[in-house]
Amino acid sequence: MTRVLVTGFEPFGGAAGNPSQLLVEALALAPPEGVALETAVLPVAYARAADELRAAVRASEADVVVCFGQADGRTGISVERFAHNLDSAEPVDNEGLSSAAEIDPDAKDFLVEDSRF
Numbered sequence: 001m002t003r004v005l006v007t008g009f010e011p012f013g014g015a016a017g018n019p020s021q022l023l024v025e026a027l028a029l030a031p032p033e034g035v036a037l038e039t040a041v042l043p044v045a046y047a048r049a050a051d052e053l054r055a056a057v058r059a060s061e062a063d064v065v066v067c068f069g070q071a072d073g074r075t076g077i078s079v080e081r082f083a084h085n086l087d088s089a090e091p092v093d094n095e096g097l098s099s100a101a102e103i104d105p106d107a108k109d110f111l112v113e114d115s116r117f
Contacts, residue, residue, distance in 0.1 A: 001034060001035065001036045002034065002035055002036065002063050002064060003035075003036045003038070003060060003061060003062045003063045003064070004035050004036070004037050004038070004062055004063065004064045004065075004066065005038045005039070005040065005056060005057060005060040005062035005064070005065045005066070006023075006024055006027055006037065006038075006039050006040075006065075006066045006067075006068070007020075007024065007039070007040045007041070007042055007053060007056060007065070007066070007067045007068065008020030008021045008022075008023055008024035008039075008040075008041055008042070008067075008068045008069070009021060009041065009042050009043075009044050009049075009068075009069055009070065010041055010042070010043055010044055010094070011044075012044035012091075012093070012094050013091055018070050019068075019070055020068035020069050020070050021041050023068055024039045024040070024041055024068065025039075025041075027039060038056070038059075038060035038062060040052070040053070040056040040060075042056075043094065044093050044094045045093045045094055045095045045097070046087045046093050046095075046097055046098075046099035046101070047095065047097065047099075050103050050104070053067070079113075080113075081112060081113045082110060082111070082112055082113075083110060083111040083113075084109070084110045085102055085103050085104055085107045085108060085109050085110060086100070086101070086102060086103065086109075087099035087100065087101050087102075087103055088100055
């Protein structure tokens with residue numbers, strides 16, 4: 001059986017909810033057949049999010065990890081093709097902090113995914 005970890009984020013910016021959290025919670029209530037599903041709702045906190053994701057990946061021993069997020073203004077699901085090794089955002093996180101720090105100092109500055117689905 002394939003082990004899958006699905007993550008989303010808690011609400012932020014004063015919002016009452018986060019679509020990624022709702023998706024994770026719905027999947028947890030009705031996991032797909034043939035899948036050993038683990039879920040995690042991550043904090044919107046620069047100081048904690050990456051560590052909590054790493055811990056969830058280790059604990060789940062997942063074969064596949066799918067991370068969902070929220071992108072304001074988008075009307076559907078889109079696949080992120082660029083991963084930047086940088087905590088960078090205009091608004092502050094849920095702990096009132098902003099950041100411009102590398103997430104992993106040993107990693108590349110960015111990754112580009114060009115797989116064709």
